[in-house]
Amino acid sequence: MRRKKKSFIVLSMIAALTVILAACGGGTSDSSSSDGGPQFIDLLTGGTEGTYYPLGGSLAEIINSNVDNVEARATSTGASVENMNTMSEGNDDIIAFTQTDIAAYASEGTLMFDGEAIDNIQAIGSLYPETIQIVATETSGIQTVEDLKGKTVSIGAPGSGTNASAEDILGIYGMTVDDIEVQNLDFGESTTGMQDGTIDAAFITAGTPTGAVESLSATTPITIVGLEEDKVDQLIEEKPYYAPYTIEEGTYSLEESVETVSVNAMLATTEGMDEDLVYNITKAIYEHTDEIGHQKAEFIKPESAVEGVSIDFHPGALRYFEEAGVEVPQ
Structure with missing residues (x-):
């Protein structure tokens, strides 16, 4: 009897441990990190006194509220040129503010990027002029x-x-x-x-x-x-x-x-960022503009999100705009 009771206790402990481990393992969403926690995304902005940084903070809040298993955080940077150079370093957990012309120069390897084209950047969408x-x-x-x-x-x-x-x-x-x-x-x-x-x-x-x-x-x-x-x-x-x-x-x-x-000020990411994740982020931003706590919110609309963009759109962003009926120039 004592042996059966002891066996029952051991089996109960194993079952409980199995449940705990399963819970710690988290879900299988593409937006999760490998350890089951949220996927961290750095939103590269600009100086703290400019427009990019406060607007980036507001967009990070929208992403965090509307995209599962993602934690976005706005980071102050030297703005467009620095952001493009950072994206060339191979990190696929980055979204960056930049000007449409700077993105074009980076993609082409011209002017300040002379001879050093950054070929992994893709557009999410324009924000404001x-x-x-x-x-x-x-x-x-x-x-x-x-x-x-x-x-x-x-x-x-x-x-x-x-x-x-x-x-x-x-x-x-x-x-x-x-x-x-x-x-x-x-x-x-x-x-x-x-x-x-x-x-x-x-x-x-x-x-x-x-x-x-x-x-x-x-x-x-x-x-x-x-x-x-x-x-x-x-x-x-x-x-x-x-x-x-x-x-x-x-x-x-x-x-x-x-x-x-x-x-235009625009958002860009790397071609290596997951397509579904980019789709969900793009959808969250352009369908929750009423939650943007910044005066530039009035300019952020799906129908104007393709204006001035001359680099390729990320497939996830492209999918969202096509579903929204926005014609994307080829």
């Missing part, structure tokens, strides 16, 4: 792109997206950076330079209204230089990562709207 703004002081007399000739103009840091856009726009007007007195300044330095009169104009790539430009316009009369429609069309035909953009009347106290172009 980052406008190419040519800001000039009224005292400079600059009204057109041609008027920039001989003037002191900031075109952003060497190797930056702003620098590349400045060269593109000057190019469609038959000009080069040799036609201007170049200054390589960031947004804050550019607006300070215009305020104190050391520079005449600056190329600034950012969502509008841009805080630095608003602050400048409050103390210094400015002009936003527009682009003619045929030049916009030419630029987009040559560089499909650009999109037309209108800076509305009233922005920076403008008396009339100004036509220009934009690149």
Whole structure:
């Protein structure tokens, strides 16, 4: 009797241990890590003072709330170029913010990625426009792109997206950076330079209204230089990562709207990320925009998510947009 009781206790312990081990093993979802826990995804953003980082935090919350067995976390970085370089390192648990033009340069191995193409990046979708703004002081007399000739103009840091856009726009007007007195300044330095009169104009790539430009316009009369429609069309035909953009009347106290172009902020990932996971993340983001706690939420829509994207879409994102009835350019 005692032996039977002892055997019963041993069998009971084995059964209990089996249940515990099964529970620890977790499910078989592709979104789980190998140890059964959640899959961790780094959402590479930008500096803490910019748009990417706070928006990335909001998107991470949406992913965590709507995709099973995933834990996404926004990480502050040096933004687009650094994010593309990080994605080249072979980690398939990364989603990154970048500009559409920077993604194109990385994929092609041009400009700041000269000779070092990053061939594993794929698009999830566009988010919001980052406008190419040519800001000039009224005292400079600059009204057109041609008027920039001989003037002191900031075109952003060497190797930056702003620098590349400045060269593109000057190019469609038959000009080069040799036609201007170049200054390589960031947004804050550019607006300070215009305020104190050391520079005449600056190329600034950012969502509008841009805080630095608003602050400048409050103390210094400015002009936003527009682009003619045929030049916009030419630029987009040559560089499909650009999109037309209108800076509305009233922005920076403008008396009339100004036509220009934009690149888009977008999300990208690696080709090695699981297709179902990318599908679920894409669906979560574009179908829960009402939960995005950021003013850029108004721009994030499935129908505009393919604008300006010239790199290949990840199959998971492509599947979502096709189901949503969004035509994806091939």
